[in-house]
Amino acid sequence: MSNTPLDPSTMSRRRQILETYKMSRDVDPAIRWWMLGAFLVAGGLGFALFHWVLPGSGTFKLVLTIIGTFLIGLLAVMIVFGRRAQKAAFARLDGQPGAAARALTMLRRGWVIEEVVGFTKQQDMVHRVVGPPGIVLVGEGNPGRLKALMASEHKKHERVAGDYPVHDVLVGKEDGQVPLDKLVRHVQKLGRQVKPAEITELRQRLRALDAQRPKVPLPRGPVPTSMKGMRGNLRGR
Template sequence: MARSKPTDSTAPSGRGKAATGPGSRGRTTGGATAASAVGAAGTGKAPKAGKAPKAPKLGKDGQPKVGRLKRFGNQARMIKQAYSLTAKNDPKLPWFMLIAFVVVAGLIELVAILFGAPFLFLPIAIVLGLLAAMIVFGRRAQGSAYRQVEGQPGAAAWVLEGMRGDWRVSSGVAGTAQLDSVHRVLGRPGVILVGEGSPTRVRGLIAQEKKKIARVVGDTPIYDITVGDEEGQVPLRKLSTHVMKLPRNLSAGEVNTLGRRLAALGGARMPVPGGPLPGGRQMTVSQRQVRRR
């Protein structure tokens, strides 16, 4: 008859050693104990368990990204501000927007009635009507802005700096005490010199600037434009369209190389305003001194 081996109920099992041994305790709780001690010593409070806050995501410009809702809210505020400013100078703006909405939405609904589905096309009619009203608002706002700045010093620079695309504008590279000025634009067409002010004085300024630039740019095309309503001049409201329609003669790499050359050209800027003077505001002391010279 085989004898059974006596068992010792007080002897710890291998599983118990793994769970309660000193080596296991050090591995599982040592790091947490040290972190708790550091947190308690630094703040005087018991540390809270949780993940560290994530760093905000950065955009291409190095700034934190803005959420879609916040971006939409900013755009809505900008549109509201632009509408209020335009409506002050253009009292007929709401009526033109309403007419555009009614005409476009009415035409869509008329087509829907002919097809026997007026309610089906109703959302499309509303969306297209709102789009037409916004197009009218944009055109009227642009025309109102041009009328306000037309004839003021720096108006051409204001238009050039608002163009879409890779245009490198240097405003006031040459000028006179009478606030005639020449602005330099670098882009795919080449170098563009835009003058505003008295035509007789501006022609001399453009000729001097063209001679100075020609030594640096080599065979790169140099265009000259004079802003005005006389024959051979470009009206302010058509300036951006005229510049963007010029032929593309340079590649992006050539534009960058040419930009570095022009930056090395240097030269002090003339005391010409970088943008139009706001209507109804008085000039500063320095601007009045320039006018008197």
């Protein structure tokens, strides 16, 4: 069996969900029971609701009640599946080189992610996100080595950013760091300090800086149908 990561763009919607479920189950075996429990609880509440709210009686009411019960149960299943699949995906990524870059693909439109704008031989990395907060430098790896690397990248970006803000974020579980599963939300909460039209100008300023650095391929690992693919699944698309 090939260990090549699956590309969600080559799979049908049903196949994407199935592959996401399989990989989530490997990390979280209880996911099936959570989904079943969600269906039974939500379905039971839905049945009671439709039974008392719908007027009349007979076969027509029973059919509507069954359909409504199934749809409410299915909605609950998808909500539970999405949350636990996301948690399992982060658990699967945690500790892998480039995990932060994979997590950042969960950001919505309006964000531009550049992988590995800075690095060390020991695979400590700095990724860059350009969006409403301005420039966000995201470091992952050994905190001691990252300190000098982040400081160097911060100075480089400040020189070309001008008045646009530059934020530093370290990914990890120690004090002052941001856990991988909370990275996206943390970046989104940095505020809106740059207008959409200004993001284009900011990216143009960064091109000169990027032209001076070598491109480094990001290590690829067995990521669940890629975080981008799973992002679409969790949104119901």
